[in-house]
Amino acid sequence: MTVLVTGGSKCGKSHFAEMLFSGFEGRKLYIATMQPYGEEAFEAIERHRKLRSGKGFETIEKYTDIDEINLPESCGILLECMANLCANEMFKDGEPVDPTDKILCGFRHLKSRAKLLVIVTNEVGNDGVVYEKGTAKYIEAMGEINRRTAELADRVVECVYGIPVPLKGELP
């Protein structure tokens, strides 16, 4: 099963995503896409590590190229998060490149190996602010990635202030 978990900032996405693995038997892999740059990133990573500790995840840090990860068959995969992955792919060489096809290819790779795949993504286009070109392109790319992964996912859930709201299928 593939589940896409979306929502805004600090709305309980990670907590919900991790909960989906509580009864999972087999290897559980956590793909971390956030690059540890800056104090706030360190704090966020530390917080997520604490949240995850004792839950039996093996952590793989992969900031780009998720299609290259060597994965065991029938594993559980939690990828967190798509918004970082998208930014990393898009801006790694300075000039923004369209990351959507590459990320979707990576997504299909994970989906083909996982018994349970949970992707945490982010809503980034709902603040009504008009941004300069690079950021506008990023919002557009995130919109496309979210639409395309949602189409391929079995379930889509949006977290709103800690409450999981089903958007596609029933709540997993």
Next chain:
Amino acid sequence: MIMITGGAFQGKTEYAKQRFGFSDDDILNGGSCDFEAIFSAKCVTGYHLFIKRLLEKNADAQEFTRWLCREDPDAVVIINEIGAGIIPLEKSERIWREETGRAGCIIAENSREVIRLVCGIPVKIKG
């Protein structure tokens, strides 16, 4: 508690007035009210703005929110969704956005009902 959320100008306050029969005087504005007044409010709107004011006073917004949930358990709290955009460049804005997320999770947990307004349409997401 009852929590009403959604984006800006989606009809949250209007919904609270219609459903609970609040007058304008019953509704406290979180962006400008007295800090003490919130503990006896029937309804507070703009709680995300209240959080911003708490942070400006270096108060612990999560601790304050838990306190509010204990002291005023029958209140109707209206709070915008502000975290579904680009991470702000300004650090204080980032902290506000994240603290609003966390405080909102506390209110939702303590609410018997949570309603989200989208284009004026109430969608019950809890209770």
